[in-house]
Amino acid sequence: MTKIHTQDLVDQFKLELLAGKEGLQREIIMSDISRPGIEMTGYFRYYPKKRLQLLGKTEMSYYKDLNTEERSERAKKMCTEETPGIVVSRGMEVPHELIEACEEGNVPLLRSPYKTTRVVSRLTNYLEAKFAPFTAMHGVLVDIYGVGVLIMGQSGVGKSETALELVKRGHRLVADDSVEIRQEDYDRLIGTSPPLIEHLLEIRGLGIINVMTLFGAGSVRSHKKISYIINLESWDEKKQYDRLGLDEETMKIIDVDVPKATLPVRPGRNLAVIIEVAAMNFRLKQMGVNAAEEFSTRLTTMIGEEKTNLGVDYDLE
Known part of the structure; x- marks a missing residue:
């Protein structure tokens, strides 16, 4: 089975490393990418921690509206030992609470200058190709x-x-x-x-x-x-x-x-x-x-016409 590490994403897509350098050798075990929107509200019961996490404009805007204590709490919960990395799209500025949590948990924090949909599409296509049967x-x-x-x-x-x-x-x-x-x-x-x-x-x-x-x-x-x-x-x-x-x-x-x-x-x-x-x-x-079906259709039509002609000749006799 193909093994993919977070470092491979950095090399393939020229992502900027903001924090969590020690975790670049973490293994990515699935092609699914998570956008932790509901987790930003504090609901982590079904948090897919083994997936690559991607923060787009919506998630980051909500995160920035939280107070300092809430930011630290959510960031620490996102940075688990099994999380392969967090990717921020659009080249957005990242709050220091998230940077500190990633550094502390050794979770690679990466940034891409491209739009969220493009980042999701490229990462998904790359991972699905690598994990394909x-x-x-x-x-x-x-x-x-x-x-x-x-x-x-x-x-x-x-x-x-x-x-x-x-x-x-x-x-x-x-x-x-x-x-x-x-x-x-x-x-x-x-x-x-x-x-x-x-x-x-x-x-x-x-x-x-x-x-x-x-x-x-x-x-x-x-x-x-x-x-x-x-x-x-x-x-x-x-x-x-x-x-x-x-x-x-x-x-x-x-x-x-x-x-x-x-x-x-x-x-x-x-x-x-x-x-x-x-x-x-x-x-x-x-x-x-x-061509084969065309020939078969022609042959069937010709046979049908021959049968019809034979039937007409027989009636005339």
Whole structure:
């Protein structure tokens, strides 16, 4: 599981540290952010002390209207041993009672110059990405016309060679061999490459090549949403493969069902071109154009017309 410390937020968002330097190594264990509005009134029964606390204009305005004794009391209750930090937005001035309480409790007090909604949004997105469900899969991830295609299959079936041909055709490599996948939303999977093999392709008989060095910075991407899966398998004469494209397969990765197609591999088939066309066809389907369904509709209509004509001819006889 990914470990996030308050220091990581300071480094990532260039937050200003006002107090509580000793607590920068406190661990953040959840992505939820709390805005302690009701706590400012003195009600701490359900205070989510393990969350990152954020004080916006509303909370800070109320806090400043309190007397000195109330400020100290509320600040001390907010600064628990489990609180990872307190963030003040809009670059607002912080009362010394809160600074003293944070310093005494070793709770990092941070300040951002940006508006509250923007701070909440950026912090939440960052934390949710870090705490997102994670898995790693064997395959190759390529960005083809904006579609993140995960190419899967048995070892030695030709995934990396196909990816190399796709890169030569102008598409972008994300990861080869091992793809790290995070579920950043209920239906959004983001694939990245392990740092050790980033931008590298392994071609059997040739070895490891650096795609970015050979083809330039435009041939690689650091991450990409996985939208489509292509499974490569050796051609099986006994197996019936989909010839119309009406069968819609899916594959579940973590909690997301991803559309999937199976391509049989045999000599003479240009897999790179086929996968390229599959990605374009997938985009068309997303825009409401489905060639297979159109063909099926035409065929049904034609059969219906033939039956009608046969029925008319029979009546005339």
